Amino acid sequence: MADSQKELGAAFNKRDRDWHPAADTPAYRSTILRSPKQKLVMLEQSLSETTGPVFGQNAIGALDHDLIQNFAQPGESPIGERIIVHGHILDENGRGVPNALLEVWQANAGGRYRHKNDSYLAPLDPNFGGCGRLLSDENGYYSFRTIKPGPYPWPNGGNDWRPAHIHYSLFGSGFAQRLITQIYFEGDPHIALCPILNSINDPKAIDQLVARLDMEHTVPMDIRAYRLNMILRGRDSTMFENRMEGN
Amino acid sequence: MSQAPNLKESPSQTAGPYVHIGCTPNFVGISGVYEEDAGRGMLSDETKGERIHIRGRIFDGAGDIVKDGLIEIWQADAEGLYNSPDETRGTADPAFPGWGRQPTDLERGDFVFDTIRPGRVPASDGRMQAPHISLWIVARGINIGLSTRLYLADEAEANAQDPVLASIADPMRRETLLAVREGDGFVFDIRLQGDRETVFFDV
Ligand SMILES: [Fe+3]
Helix, strand or coil, rough: HHHHHHHCCCCCCCCCCCCCCCCCCCCCCHHCCCCCCCEECCCCCCCHCCCCCCHHHCCCCCCCCCCCCCCCCCCCCCCEEEEEEEEEEECCCCCCCCCCCCEEEEECCCCCCCCCCCCCCCCCCCCCEEEEEEEECCEEEEEEEEEEECCECCCCCEEEECCCCEEECCCCCCCCEEEEEEEEEECCHHHCCCCCHHHHCCHHHHHCEEEEEEEECEEECCCCECCEEEECCEEEEHHHHHHHHHC | CCCCCCCCCCCCCCCCCHHHHCHHHEEEEEEECCCCCCCCCCCCHHHHHHHHEEEEEEEEECCEEECEEEEEEEEEECCHHHHCCCCCCCCCCCCCCCEEEEECCCCCEEEEEEECCCCCCCCCCCEECEEEEEEHHHHCCCCCEEEEEEECCCCHHHHHHHHHHHHHHHCHHHHEEEEEEECCEECCCCCCCCCCCCCCEEE
């Protein structure tokens, strides 16, 4: 027990900052004035980084994971392609992360966000809010239902269109694992053109954000499934090995 | 010997300008989905400790206020204990979650946290750290969330012993992490660039 406690509190692997986008990627113009210029200061992790908030199932409403229903008027549903997005939330050691809070937000099928600062021509959908959340199950699996978001144009100095995407935020067990990123969909021609997505250098890293059509979990005559695994930082695996040998 | 699979963390992408829809939907008028926005309130009547009010703004490299940001904080309770299953030194105040989340105001750009003065928490080598609050900042134009810490300027003695503050060579830069008392609370401004750029950490 003492060993597994130790493992719980173990430090996280160093973040591979070459795998993530750099702070300053001028093709995505908003980064120019919002990227720190000084080098990050290395911080030796303490409990302040290795611990983090825990969320209980009682904080999550019954329809929170169902964007098709959670804002719709009774008996109605939003316009667009019905999809399930699902997969496994893992850490870098390949272990499922149970009880991870996943929050998602997105534009509607026309590419319009329900937000006062979004004035895109495409109309709001009275039956679509665009937010959802869930906790991963005891093995780290997640699943939510939504409408496939539409691509949308954005002011970046040219003719830039975002690929269809769902934003997401993930909590693991430590505050140093906090992550916000985006889900894309395979086959979208905008993926290759997007300055935000191409702020990531390695094509393999980009590929890690692209959900695949999953016919196995597609429900006939009802809803198509896309599958994507999400990976959080892992805790020091030497600690993990020690525990394995200690057992 | 079992070799643990070596997966890579999912790469970060900006939270974009509409992060509120997912993280604070009620704040942008999406009501009736979540009862309340997660992390909005950290205090109840039962919470132990000295109440502190923190406010600030985020400035970009042109000195303009960032009005689409979101800040999360994580801190110990008044006794220095974290409300987390990984906390093994004792049981934290059940009336204090330790985690808070606030958007920057869409018009004025200011953020506000009402919380308590945290207790001291040891560093990994056992030395005591000064009372501090961990911050995580996202916004449009921030490709990967920024981690920093808030220290309280009136904890001068503890701050002088703090190993993280000590690891920042330039005393001028150290000062960017100090929240200063002003009126009924503390002010903590965050500068993304410029000659007073806030210290951000590789945690
Ligand atoms: Fe978006």
